[in-house]
Amino acid sequence: MRDKLKKITVCAVFSALAAVTGILESFLPLRFIFPIPGVKLGIANIFIVFAYLFYGMPSAFAVCISRILIVFIFSGSAVSLFMSLGGGLFSFLSLCAMMKFYEKYFSFVGVSAVTAVFHGLGQIVCAYFIVGSAVIFYLPILLLACSATGIFTGTLMNISKNKLAVFIKERKF
Amino acid sequence: MNKKLLRNDIILITAVSAVIALSAFAIYKPDKSEYITVTVNNQIYRSYRLDGNICEKIGNTGVVLEIRDGTAKIIYSDCPDKLCLNTPGITQLSPVGASIVCLPNKVAAVKANKSPKSKEADGIAG
Numbered sequence: 001m002r003d004k005l006k007k008i009t010v011c012a013v014f015s016a017l018a019a020v021t022g023i024l025e026s027f028l029p030l031r032f033i034f035p036i037p038g039v040k041l042g043i044a045n046i047f048i049v050f051a052y053l054f055y056g057m058p059s060a061f062a063v064c065i066s067r068i069l070i071v072f073i074f075s076g077s078a079v080s081l082f083m084s085l086g087g088g089l090f091s092f093l094s095l096c097a098m099m100k101f102y103e104k105y106f107s108f109v110g111v112s113a114v115t116a117v118f119h120g121l122g123q124i125v126c127a128y129f130i131v132g133s134a135v136i137f138y139l140p141i142l143l144l145a146c147s148a149t150g151i152f153t154g155t156l157m158n159i160s161k162n163k164l165a166v167f168i169k170e171r172k173f
Numbered sequence: 174m175n176k177k178l179l180r181n182d183i184i185l186i187t188a189v190s191a192v193i194a195l196s197a198f199a200i201y202k203p204d205k206s207e208y209i210t211v212t213v214n215n216q217i218y219r220s221y222r223l224d225g226n227i228c229e230k231i232g233n234t235g236v237v238l239e240i241r242d243g244t245a246k247i248i249y250s251d252c253p254d255k256l257c258l259n260t261p262g263i264t265q266l267s268p269v270g271a272s273i274v275c276l277p278n279k280v281a282a283v284k285a286n287k288s289p290k291s292k293e294a295d296g297i298a299g
């Protein structure tokens with residue numbers, strides 16, 4: 001019972017953190033580094049990966065979906081919901097595949113780079129359905145930007161994983 | 174951190190980047206085309222010459238396209254995120270397929286080789 005409560009609470013906190021960092025990082029002027037619109041660091045992804053690591057796939061999926069819904073309620077339009085659902089689902093599927101190799105073959109840097117690239121791919125696919133083939137032009141440069149931000153968030157995860165694991169597993173709430 | 178994992182990460186990321194770079198070669202084909210084709214809702218709305226001088230509202234969307242000094246830009250949009258306003262303009266040097274997209278308005282301006290025959294439009298009159 002206590003463990004279950006703790007799991008629900010931690011996942012809720014993760015969802016809230018993912019939503020807030022997602023909104024905050026959209027204020028970072030990354031477009032001066034990457035000359036395309038809408039590039040974000042993807043710090044929100046960190047919490048989804050940690051939910052997967054500590055509590056398994058269903059919890060990670062819950063965090064992923066609730067983050068998208070929270071952002072939609074506070075700042076979204078139907079178009080941005082569609083775009084983030086596309087990116088979220090693509091990256092979640094690739095995350096499920098990559099976590100099978102985590103610690104066996106790849107660290108978080110590899111996992112995160114691949115999921116970030118799939119996030120970009122999902123968004124391009126969604127944008128393709130909305131405006132048509134014009135968005136294909138963004139594909140290579142967006143995916144390169146994604147793998148760069150993926151390496152960044154992966155490094156953050158490698159650094160913070162052990163500290164967070166102690167906090168999650170041992171601290172009494 | 175484990176050395177083997179780090180090595181595998183580097184191999185993986187190099188492979189992914191290589192695939193992306195290959196796709197870039199397939200998509201970016203620079204040439205001296207001079208048309209901008211504007212689509213609304215994935216339907217061709219009109220095409221403009223890049224050497225023209227225009228500033229006009231696209232259909233009944235809230236988007237204003239400007240072509241001046243060989244550069245096409247979206248200079249006004251009523252959408253909430255304004256990403257299209259921050260997209261760099263399309264010039265004569267941009268590769269074919271370079272585009273400015275406003276997702277909320279479903280408007281895309283794309284650089285094209287030639288003007289579609291049925292919708293021939295000259296930038297001077299535009």
